[in-house]
Amino acid sequence: MEKTPQTEPRQSWTFSKDVNAEIRRAAATGIYDIRGGGAKRRVPHFDDLLFMGASMSRYPLEGYREKCDTSVTLGTRFAKKPIELKIPVTIAGMSFGSLSGPAKEALGRGATLAGTSTTTGDGGMTEEERGHSEKLVYQYLPSRYGMNPDDLRRADAIEIVVGQGAKPGGGGMLLGQKITERVAGMRDLPVGIDQRSACRHPDWTGPDDLEIKILEIREITNWEKPIYIKIGGARPYYDTALAVKSGADVVVLDGMQGGTAATQDVFIEHVGQPTLACIRPAVQALQDLGMHRKVQLVVSGGIRTGADVAKALALGADAVSIGTAALIALGDNDPKWESEYQKLGTTTGAYDDWHEGRDPAGITTQDPELMKRLDPVAAGRRLQNYLNVLTLECQTLARACGHNHVHNLEPEDLCALTMEAAAMAQVPLAGTNWYPGKPGF
Amino acid sequence: MTNTLDMTQTELRDINSTLQAAAKAQANAEYIITNPRGSHAMACGLDGPLDVTIQGSTGYYCAGMNKEATVTVKGSAGPGVAENMMSGTVTIEGDASQYAGATGHGGLLNIKGNASSRCGISMKGIDIVVHGNIGHMSAFMAQKGNLVVLGNAGDALGDSLYEARLFVRGTVKSLGADCIEKEMRPEHIEILKELLEKAGADAKPEEFKRYGSARKLYNFNIDHADEY
Amino acid sequence: MCGIVGLFLKKDELRPKLGDMLTDMLITMTDRGPDSAGIAIYGDETGGIKITVQSDTPETAFADLDADLCAVIDGPVTIKSISTHAVLTVPAGSEKAAIAFLEDKGLRIMGSGESMEIYKEIGLPKDVAARFNLREMGGSHGIGHTRMATESAVTTMGAHPFSTADDQCLVHNGSLSNHNQMRRVLAKKGVFTRSENDTEVGAAYISSRIADGATLGEALEGTLKDLDGFFTFVTGTKNGFGVVRDPIACKPAVMAETDDYVAFASEYRAFADLPGIDAARVWEPEPATVYFWER
Incomplete structure (x- = not known):
């Protein structure tokens, strides 16, 4: 007898394997998933843009011979001592505590060799970092861990963190495993407890108060240091305008792919706008206020290649900032630790439990044995190499578009591959002169 | 000798530069500032022994990040007075607005009148003595140091408290999450006695109750999830 | 903000x-709000209803406006014009028809009432004060506002104070987070706003509660339950103000009181x-x- 045809077992797209696993995990533990890193979902990104290059209507510059400048000055509005960088790529804020001392040292070494700045994080300034960073940006955060006027004065710039792309509107959570004696000491907390970071600053709320806070910081630092304001990609037009009105020298805008040391997965994946969608509204706000290029815009969140750098600059940024990419350059998620990632129930490239402090690569940990795995000199060199490649790639693209400075890249050098990217970046869909929302259509 | 600077004659930047240089010079100089008219960021960032008296009321962040200096406000202080103070003494003869002594690491903030909301928020080692009452959400996330209140405390005292000690003589409208009354032991009486003396407060340590962290939020426990 | x-x-x-x-008080708040400024002043009552209107082209818009209005509402009309604003006084009872006529002519209605006049424009507070001669104005009480725009445009209509009923107005420091939803709820009741501003929704909410029979105190209590976000509100009425x-x-x-006055300010x-x-x-x-103070 012929067998009756059967339906194939069919998995639900809505209740997929991943979704069901997360439901079971939540049911078993009763706590949301906390992890590090940025959004992992696919969102429209710089990959969906292309440079058009010069041909007949424009003339390209000769590679290696004809100069294409990459220098950037940040903080020209009010600060007596603006920051001069050789390259348009900086290292984003990452805390000592979430990162080990040697990792902070490596970031300082690599950035200094490449001619750019590094940034402290939620946990204060360390000697490793200050000593090895020629230019160091001191983050001023809601928690104020380790915050003191001496470090404020020996910083080269001050970054007031209002939000970050991974979690606009949220605070953080560093689990007890990483609160070692040194970390606890710097944060004035008991050893081994979960550390909750606040989402708002303790002594001001809103841009009208922030303006006064900035006045105080400038008074304490003799009006020398550039004041950056870091915002998460939430409502970039208004947030950028208000940062300018509060008195920022520099606006740092972090899109949703920007990473974090530790926060709720639901926050990372469901709050904020893609980096690509944030830039044009922010630039528009600066232009409307007559402040584009006067208040510098630094964009971060998912910058990986020189093409990403060039595209962000073409959309109007003055510089970009990297965090996750810098950690990978140091050796984070390296395949050489695959067997150890497996033991932790993960795999190379997917490891994101940075808050647990068991990083096989010795970067996001406070475990003295694991920390030894990172040689800060060699890792710093890798970061320098990577920063140089980003710069060379960005320069190559700028020359191809006929520019003698990377800041002369403009939206008109770009076209978009998808409707989404065209709408978000406000550059025409390839082969057309149209993008969704373009006035007059 | 005492120097006098008049806020109606001299810019804030010049006043602060003068004070900051005098503090740095370690000469124990004395300064009087007249006509403050609620100005912001007065006498902030002092780094050395200096005696500053402000003849009137100040705006935001007076004596912010103070180190070693003695600053006296002969009036009321606006939001964030002595924020992130490291050491020294700041005295407010009138009332203090919200966030008094926020994130302070050390020194003594002595408020002769009342302090409003969020007094001692996120404090990290500072001692704060308030002779009057304090407002709601005071000592929120307070990590270290002592907050002494001769009057009453408002709502949600010590919410999400870490290891700071809170001493209140009057009533507490409500305690915040994870804040509980604790036993007053001899060592606490000692600490309190010394602070009351330093602040020139007319009160006996035995009249106070001590509040501190129940430490239930220190490591995540599903049964305390409603406290988050 | x-x-x-x-x-x-x-x-x-x-x-x-x-x-x-009030002008000195307003100017000291410039840093908190450099985009626009406004003032509601409760001055002399004339027995009629005062309607404050604004136009970007006052020379033409205000010329013969009193005569034109008089023809429509059939009653005595007086006009006082100052810069971009004009205060038209009409007989009690004819106010609705007058406002409809004025809106039809493209004039922006700032507010109306027996004693309240509202003056607001974009620009620095000192310039706004000078433009309207605020220093010369007398009255029993007044409230003022300097604006740093958050999420709606820097326009005259986006400036505070907002008035959504006779002799009532509202100013706000903060940012409401449910104003879009509340705007829809109010619209269903037939209460409409003239701008995208969150504060205007707060003003309309209070007026709507009062129109439904609530006291000013009850309406302000209601904001605590029904409005979400961060706010310090000061609301003006014919007899006083509430906070x-x-x-x-x-x-x-911060507030100050002497035998002579009660004052309110952000700083x-x-x-x-x-x-x-x-x-x-x-x-x-x-x-x-x-809190409120009434005579």
């Missing part, structure tokens, strides 16, 4: 000085020039507590 000032005089002999005192802060109460607020700085301030009772309003 903004600066607020308010002044309520207890003594009639001070009435001529109201504008002068309320949200339960979190992060936005600053103490605004009080520095008030007579007798050194001896005044100065305090901060408690969160989620309604």
Whole structure:
């Protein structure tokens, strides 16, 4: 007898394997998933843009011979001592505590060799970092861990963190495993407890108060240091305008792919706008206020290649900032630790439990044995190499578009591959002169 | 000798530069500032022994990040007075607005009148003595140091408290999450006695109750999830 | 995000000085709100209804406006024009028809009432004050506002105070987070707003509650339950003003009282020039507590 045809077992797209696993995990533990890193979902990104290059209507510059400048000055509005960088790529804020001392040292070494700045994080300034960073940006955060006027004065710039792309509107959570004696000491907390970071600053709320806070910081630092304001990609037009009105020298805008040391997965994946969608509204706000290029815009969140750098600059940024990419350059998620990632129930490239402090690569940990795995000199060199490649790639693209400075890249050098990217970046869909929302259509 | 600077004659930047240089010079100089008219960021960032008296009321962040200096406000202080103070003494003869002594690491903030909301928020080692009452959400996330209140405390005292000690003589409208009354032991009486003396407060340590962290939020426990 | 000032005089002999005192208070709040400024002033009652209108082309818009309006509502009309604003006084009862006519002519309605006049424009507070001669204005009480725009445009209509009923107005420091939803709820009831501004929704909410029979105090209590976000509100009425802060109460607020006046401001700085301030009772309003002063 012929067998009756059967339906194939069919998995639900809505209740997929991943979704069901997360439901079971939540049911078993009763706590949301906390992890590090940025959004992992696919969102429209710089990959969906292309440079058009010069041909007949424009003339390209000769590679290696004809100069294409990459220098950037940040903080020209009010600060007596603006920051001069050789390259348009900086290292984003990452805390000592979430990162080990040697990792902070490596970031300082690599950035200094490449001619750019590094940034402290939620946990204060360390000697490793200050000593090895020629230019160091001191983050001023809601928690104020380790915050003191001496470090404020020996910083080269001050970054007031209002939000970050991974979690606009949220605070953080560093689990007890990483609160070692040194970390606890710097944060004035008991050893081994979960550390909750606040989402708002303790002594001001809103841009009208922030303006006064900035006045105080400038008074304490003799009006020398550039004041950056870091915002998460939430409502970039208004947030950028208000940062300018509060008195920022520099606006740092972090899109949703920007990473974090530790926060709720639901926050990372469901709050904020893609980096690509944030830039044009922010630039528009600066232009409307007559402040584009006067208040510098630094964009971060998912910058990986020189093409990403060039595209962000073409959309109007003055510089970009990297965090996750810098950690990978140091050796984070390296395949050489695959067997150890497996033991932790993960795999190379997917490891994101940075808050647990068991990083096989010795970067996001406070475990003295694991920390030894990172040689800060060699890792710093890798970061320098990577920063140089980003710069060379960005320069190559700028020359191809006929520019003698990377800041002369403009939206008109770009076209978009998808409707989404065209709408978000406000550059025409390839082969057309149209993008969704373009006035007059 | 005492120097006098008049806020109606001299810019804030010049006043602060003068004070900051005098503090740095370690000469124990004395300064009087007249006509403050609620100005912001007065006498902030002092780094050395200096005696500053402000003849009137100040705006935001007076004596912010103070180190070693003695600053006296002969009036009321606006939001964030002595924020992130490291050491020294700041005295407010009138009332203090919200966030008094926020994130302070050390020194003594002595408020002769009342302090409003969020007094001692996120404090990290500072001692704060308030002779009057304090407002709601005071000592929120307070990590270290002592907050002494001769009057009453408002709502949600010590919410999400870490290891700071809170001493209140009057009533507490409500305690915040994870804040509980604790036993007053001899060592606490000692600490309190010394602070009351330093602040020139007319009160006996035995009249106070001590509040501190129940430490239930220190490591995540599903049964305390409603406290988050 | 903004600066607020308010002044309520207890003594009639001070009435001529109201504008002068309030103007100094307003200008000290420039840093908190450099985008636009406005003032509601409760002055002399004339027996009629005063309608304050604004036009970007006042020379043409205000020419013969009183005569044109008079023809429509059939009653005496007077006009006082100052810069971009004009105050038209019409007989009580004809106000609705007058406002419809004025709106039809493309004029922007700032507010109306027996005693309230509203003046607001974009620009620095000192320039706005000079443009309208605020210093010369007398009255029993007034409230003022300097604006740093958050999420709606920097326009005349986006400036505070907002008036959504006769002799009522509202200024706000903070940012509401459910104003879009509340705007829809109010629209269903037939209460409409003229701008995209969150504060105007707050004003409309209060007016709508009062129209439904609530007292000013009850309407302000209602904001604590029905409006979400951060706010310090000061609301003006014909007889006085009220103050309320949200339960979190992060936005600053300070008050001062002497035998002569009650003053409100976002910062103490605004009080520095008030007579007798050194001896005044100065305090901060408690969160989620309604205060008001009425004659």
